[in-house]
Amino acid sequence: MLWEDRDVRFDISPQQMKMRSGERVIDRLESIEDTKGNSGDRGRLIITNLRLLWHSLNMPRVSLSVGFNCIINITTKTVNSKLRGLTEALYILTKANNTRFEFIFTNLVPGTPRLFTSVIGVYKAYNSSKMYRELKLRGAFIQNKQLRILPQEQIFSRVNGVWNLSSDQGNLGTFIITNVRLVWFANMNELFNISLPYLQIASVKVRESKFGMALVVESSEASGGYVLGFRIDPVEKLHEVHKEISALYSVYSQCPVFGVEFILQDKPPTDGNQLDLPDMDEAEIDESVHDTADVLAAYLADGLHHDREPVFSSELGLAIEKLKEGYTLQTLWEVIPS
Structure with a gap:
């Protein structure tokens, strides 16, 4: 973390x-x-x-x-x-x-x-x-269906025909896979998009969904804990994309690019x-x-x-401010921690 x-x-x-x-x-x-x-x-x-x-x-x-x-x-x-x-x-x-x-x-x-x-x-x-480190929804990072490249960013793949499964009917769009993030945008509306840095990815899996086999990407708790599903046909291509993203994610984890x-x-x-x-x-x-x-x-x-909420202290016999996690009345009274 x-x-x-x-x-x-x-x-x-x-x-x-x-x-x-x-x-x-x-x-x-x-x-x-x-x-x-x-x-x-x-x-x-x-x-x-x-x-x-x-x-x-x-x-x-x-x-x-x-x-x-x-x-x-x-x-x-x-x-x-x-x-x-x-x-x-x-x-x-x-x-x-x-x-x-x-x-x-x-x-x-x-x-x-x-x-x-x-x-x-x-x-x-x-x-x-911040684009290197934070998840961004509906951002202005796609222009004329092209990704606005960050200074230390390199594009590795562009995958067409990727369905975003966030709604019942799905949205057809495009994946752009770089060395620092995964980007998807809808073909009909490029402002319907997501930029997910590898830093905020918790897991990347291929599993069964109601739409068939899908690429499932989970974001970290810090970025909202989103579960994103994408369908790519045929299945062989789906596994190729999963393998590529997993490899780039592994490389990034070893040496993150924070962009500063x-x-x-x-x-x-x-x-x-x-x-x-x-x-x-x-x-x-x-x-x-x-x-x-x-x-x-x-x-x-x-x-x-x-101020934290007041609670009753049986040790003192009166109401006190609720202690922070990890603290006791004894430690608060100590001048030198034991």
Whole structure:
């Protein structure tokens, strides 16, 4: 499951800091302060094509992972940094799991605007490349029965005579199979279409339907959990198309194409996947401790989180806000997690 661009996580493990398949480092900035949650702590900000990673240089286990898909707004803000004083900082508002968090990153080296240009530029590139990652229905990606090709996309096959079985009578259309997605559109109305990236495909099967043997494509839960049926005659051709889609899906799974392209003008040479994390003592890493209440509270956007319903607590003998999954009254009272 792809979580890197769709989640906000705190104090993540070294394993979660590593680049997943298809993820690459676009820029790395030294001497960045997490002014909101770790003011006075010098750290490193790593910008990938899916997320922002920050970790403290003194204590690498103090870290953040902020997915680009969670970001609501990016702007600048004047803040009072412990290490630099009154200065302009990068302000980021996010939403994850129905909770809003805010992050403030301050560049501790004067006269280096790369913090703003890199983060904002990569975020814009991420937003403009959603077709690589999101299912799209009735989109404007077909023109004169031709697919509008994405920058990193290659067409492998065009299959005519494909019936979409979403209605009782079916709709005759065309498949276009590329290296990043499966596209179908109706011959009579090209705006009746679907673009399904391999990233959002849960399974591809051939099975019996009330229309005979059909190609059944299931989309992921994140994209709506659609079950799409297509009939292709003859059956031999159906199996050929199924084999081709399955092969391309397998290749894509090994090395996904996320479509986020951004080139820095004055970027120092770096290894695209090397994070250069400081050594972490085994004793310092506690995989069982995740988002503790005090860490979450530091990043909550004031007044923007949603209150949960009240429930009766038999331990306290009064009504309290319903605890989040994984929390107990004992853990909320602990200053140092046991």
